[in-house]
Amino acid sequence: MVMALDVATFESICPSRFLTFTIPDPTYPDSLLRVAVLDSPVPTSDSPLVAAMFVPEARETDWIFSTEWGHFQLLFSSPGVSRLILMGNQFNEDESSPTIYHRRLVSSPRRKELEVCSKPLFLALSPRSLFKNGIPEVPILIYEDNLVSSVVIHKCAGCLVGEMLVEDVEIETKSRADGCCKREFRRRLRFKRMPNLIQTEILIVPGTEDFHLSSLGIGEVEFMPDLRVLVHPYLAPMVASLSLISDYIESRIQLGFRPKALCLGVGGGALHSFLRNRLDFEVMGVDADKEVLRVAKRYFGLEDSEFMHVVIGDAIKFVKKLSPQANWHPMCSSATCEHKGHCHFPDGEDVNHKFDVIMVDLDASDVRSGTSAPPLEFVEKHVLLAAKSLLSELGILSINVISPSRSFYSKLERHFQEDFAQLYKIDVGNGENFVVIASASPRVSSIGDHNNSFFMRLKSVIPEAYMNSITKISN
Structure with a gap:
């Protein structure tokens, strides 16, 4: 059934409205184009900014371009845009066998033609105030x-x-x-x-030694995880935060304790x-x-071991119930260990012992909040005090933050400064993430050279530039 669109529908910005429809492709007979129009959930000025984007060819089925949530994130990554219009080839939602994507080296002539033909449509989809x-x-x-x-x-x-989904790229x-x-x-998880x-x-890395890298391609050989290096942009900076307490960790090691x-x-x-295998932590x-x-165990090399414990449960509830104020044991129904006994540490200590570092890598469940990480509820005062x-x-507490919202960051910074002794930050350098580090005590190490084996080990596996870029946020 074909439905006619009323142009008046687009005369004003309607926060969070998401509409999709198809139109004939002016460059290819008998083909259709998918058009998506998304209005920002954030109130805009009287002069809204409208922008358009063409979906990269052969990536039409990628969730980034085919879902409402992907469109929201594209909008949030385009500062100041009140309405985003996406246009791309119509795709079949019934995806059967996996398709190997290869990036085009040059833009097709059709794209230029499509840009010219689409200008009247983009104007028709713009609000009257423009x-x-x-x-x-x-x-x-x-x-x-x-x-690639x-x-x-x-x-x-x-x-x-x-x-x-798990994808090799x-x-x-x-x-x-x-x-x-x-x-x-x-290998990625999304x-x-x-x-x-x-x-x-x-x-x-290829699962066989009999290969020539230059001749390999995605989909042509089976690959295996290589966990020796952290390549996810913000993980190395999070680990670099340990340099602030490297003297303390070294002293613990010298006394025969394993850092946790x-x-x-x-x-x-x-x-x-990485923490377990490269820095000998109990995790x-x-x-x-x-x-x-x-999925982590099957495709990403996560392994159970004596010093690796995995608990299934809501992380924020887990922290609140694990805190000394709560009379709770992790084997209760709200958060259960994946393997019996793994909620206890091998030395007989209860899990309610203290941790040397808490690393927070949680994403928000609703992208419409404008914040990707952490969840809004994590920065509430009672959660931070429990942590x-x-x-x-x-x-120290090290947390990955992804938020274009200045108000959210200000709230996060204010709550941390109220409840922790010192606050630090690392700019990841990718324009998206930064790492906030909060210390429970003002007595942390100075950043620089340390004559201890743990710091030397840390420098050997993490770029020292991240350690040197740690800056203190004034109280």
């Missing part, structure tokens, strides 16, 4: 990333996170030393509810595996969805 000073120009935004090729190797659904990376581009293979946010990313980390959010478990991870943990109560005397 015409106060004559006929406006609707800017065309370009979607760019470092993706990709293939989905697994799709499933978790009871809480919903649909998710080839990307272009620039060497810090000489600025030259090189190819690199990685959720449909927030498709533009990569939940986990690890290096992968609580990681809220597991995803593929790259951070957990407890908490994730609400058992299916996510299954603080789980830290050792010189422990």
Whole structure:
């Protein structure tokens, strides 16, 4: 059934309204184009900014471009835009066999033709207030990333996170030393509810030694996880926060204690595996969805061990109930351990002991809040106080933050300054993430050279530039 659209529908901005429809393709007979119109949930001025974007060819089925949640994130990554119009080839939602995507080296002539033909449509989809000073120009935004090729190797659904996918990708990376581009293979975990946010990313290598890298391509060979290096942009900065308490950790090691980390959010478990295998931590991870943990073990190399503990449960509830103020044991029904006994540490201590570091990598469940990470409820005062109560005397809390909202960041900073002794920040450098570090005590180490084996080990596995970029936020 074909439905006619009333142009009057688009004369004003309607916060969070999302409409999609198809039109004939003026460049290809008998073909259709999908058009999506999304209005920002944030109130706009009397002179709204409208922008358009063409979906990269052959990526029409990618959740980034085919779902409402992906469109919201595209809108939020375009500051000041009140209405975003997306146009791309109509796609078949019944995806059967996985398709290997390869980026076009040059833009097709059809795209230029389509841009010209689409200008009247973009104007017709613009609000009336945009015409106060004559006929406006609707800017065309370009979607760019470092993706060269990709293939989905697994799709499933978790009871809480919903649909998710695992994909192997080839990307272009620039060497810090000489600025030259090189190819690199990685494995990613993404959720449909927030498709533009990569939940986990690890290096992968061919499963056979009989290969020539230059001749390999995605989908042509089986790859295996390589967990020696953290490639997800904000994970290395989060680990770099340990330099603030490296003297304390070294003293604990010298006394025969193993440093302990609580990681809220597991995803593929790259951070957990790195802390355990490269820095010899005892790690407890908490994730609400058992299916996510299954995927982490099957595709991302997360392994059970004597010093790796995985708890299934809501991370925020877990922190509140684990705090000394709560009379609760983690084997209760609200958060259960995946394997019997893993909620206890091997030395016989109850799980309610103190952690040297709490690392928070949780994303918001609703992208319309304008904040991708952490969830809004995590920065509430009672949650922060519960987390603080789980830290050792010189422990720190390291949290990944992704938010274009200045008001949310101000709230986060204010609550941390009220409840913690000192506050630090690391700019990840990708224009999206930054890491906030809160210390339970003002007595943290100065940033610089340390004559201890733990700091030297940390420097050998994490770029020292991240440690040097830690800045204190004044109280």
